[in-house]
Amino acid sequence: MITFTDVTISYAGATAPTLSNVDVEVPEGELCLVVGLTGAGKSTLLGAINGLVPHFTGGTLSGRVSVAGMDTRAHRPREFADVVGVVGQDPLAGFVTDTVEEELAYTMEQLGVRGEVMRKRVEETLDLLGIAELRNRPLRTLSGGQQQRVAIGSVLTAHPEVLVLDEPTSALDPTAAEDVLAAITRLVHDLGVTVVVAEHRMERVVQYADRLLFLPGDGSVLSGAPAEVLRSCPVAPPVVELGRLAGWDPLPLSVRDARRQAAPLRSRLPESPSVATKCGDCSLSARKVVVRYGAVIAVREVDIDLHSGEVLALMGRNGSGKSSLLWALQGSGPRQAGTVRVGDQDPKALAPGKARKLVGLVPQTPSDLLYLETVAAECAQADAESEASPGACRALLDSLAPGIADDKHPRDLSEGQRLALVLAVQLVAAPGIVLLDEPTRGLDYQAKRRFGALVRGLAAQGRAIVISTHDVEFVAAVSDRVVVLAEGEVVADGPTADVVVASPAFAPQVAKILSPLPYLTVDAVAEALR
Structure with a gap:
């Protein structure tokens, strides 16, 4: 579905190419996770998929990028509007209408889709993403997770073959992120959409990925099955780091897989890690603080x-x-x-x-x-x-x-x-x-x-x-x-371990894997083993 053939992308004034001699293929119907250090070229890679790089951003591209048989050299980004749907990091910044239903219809209006077809696609998309009850809501009144799902829906109504997402969960709370990822995986498994996701919070996404592209920052791209790439990848979620520390094989990508191998590790650990926290005098004191926006009490x-x-x-x-x-x-x-x-x-x-x-x-x-x-x-x-x-x-x-x-x-x-x-x-x-x-x-x-x-x-x-x-x-x-x-109210206040371990939504991966032991990080486990 997506093919990079000997692709090199350089920008004016740069000392080295952002991408260099990249050969990558993403088959149809895969969820591909793109990871790498900050500034390694992930946004450039994503932008090249629909020709925004270099047609819009500038720079020089050599080699060939092909999507659904279309060469990005020969086709401008607007010609990929019904082939590649792109959702940026800030969905609200990309909205052009006022309500959910209007936003879902906007792309189809620009593509000249017939009215009866538009209505049908809007209804299908509302149901697919679980946002039917939001159809008449103003976009600015939605939560972050709701905005993200509407942004995905606004490009899905064009029936693209490829969906490109840049940090789709970075601004979302854990529960909202799970909702968005459930919608994304449903697109892959039920509709065969090819999804390319760049995400720093790998712990949220990696277990769903079919392929992982790692950009080390030297212009190259390493492609492969997530478990294989992550064996030596310097960018890895806590579940993988814990697996490396414990020597688990196969390397787990999810909490469920890790817990199945964790019993021997739990038996080697003390019942609780050592914690040393010293806090001083009160620096700021707030009492009965109220913030109100019109009739809404925040x-x-x-x-x-x-x-x-x-x-x-x-x-x-x-x-x-x-x-x-x-x-x-x-x-x-x-x-x-x-x-x-x-x-x-x-x-x-x-x-x-x-x-x-x-x-x-x-x-x-x-x-x-x-x-x-x-x-x-x-x-x-x-x-x-x-x-x-x-x-x-x-x-x-x-x-x-x-x-x-x-x-x-x-x-x-x-x-x-x-x-x-x-x-x-x-x-x-x-x-x-x-x-x-x-x-x-x-x-x-x-x-x-x-x-x-x-x-x-x-x-x-x-x-x-x-x-x-x-x-x-x-x-x-x-x-x-x-x-x-x-x-707007305080519902929990206490030491980190006490609060997060008690919450399924806010518990870190290590706590879920090693429960009931109250370990929160891989570093704490490594220290205890020493």
Whole structure:
């Protein structure tokens, strides 16, 4: 269905090709997972499938990319509209209408599909993706998982033979991600659609994949069965890392397969890992915080204390009020009732510059904070505004995403690279309290490990860190405490192990595999075995 024949893709000014002499074939009806380090070329590979690379992005392509017998050299991207459906990382940014039903019909309108056919396809797609009850809902009122399913449906109505998805679960809570992946696998198994997915959170997808494409970052692409490629792949989910540590053969790709082999490992482990957490005095105290948007109450009388030296994870399904609470704590967002105190000061009552020195916040759409022409200029401006030593921001960036050129425009970076730049810009100010809203979106496992070390380092300096996230594996590795929100209210608050192990939705893979032992990470298992 998809064939890359000796494909090399280069961009002007680049020192090396992004893809080099790539030979890959994806048969019809397969779910193909694309993985690799941040900036390795995954988006370029996906864009080449329907000709966006190089027709829209620029650059030079040599070799041949063929999809359903059509050569992307000879056909413009618009000619692939009914052959390849593409869903980007932010579905809301791609919507062009107001309601679900209108969005599902839009692509067919552009293709000139007859009215009676359009109506039939809309109904079929609503049922296929389980969103029939949403047909008249405004798109902006949908949850993240609902938006993702509508975005998939909007390209499915054209009856494409290939579906390309870029980070489809990165912004979703675990339950919503499972719903989206169930819809995707149904397309593969029931309709024979060929699906190509790029996803950093491999633990969510790898067990469903028929083929894995690994991009090591040197321009090459390694293709094969997931279990074979992952034997030596530096990018791997926790279930695979645990399998490697334990020497399991065959290498498990799912929790179910791992549990079948885990009994001997459980017998070798102590009943509980050693945990050493030291938290200091209360850095921020919030009482009866209420955030309201019109008639909608996003945060309902929440009480929360943040302690110096503590990493707190704020979790909950999409729309539970996490972002609203963070903005209320920082002082820039609305707060209709309640108090927030950092020492004897309320951040909301201070000028923005002073409030930022008390409480720093990295928003959910961090690229909005980038406005200069080069990476070097952004880093230099951050150093100047934060009164940090020259090069401090650049050093932080290199610790998160090494190898980004100084003269690169921030908008030309990959999603993960842009996030790393904004994290560096905000963290160089190093306020006493740091609030991070979905900071691991777009980061590969190695980048998350480096970022986790940075977060723990900030906590060791006595700062209080709050991370709003759906990334249960990152929470297991980094956080001391977890607060779970639902409908704007705190429904759980306690040590990480106590909260996440008790929740099927928020439990990390290692906890599920080794239950009832309370181990959360592969590193904790390795330490116990030593």
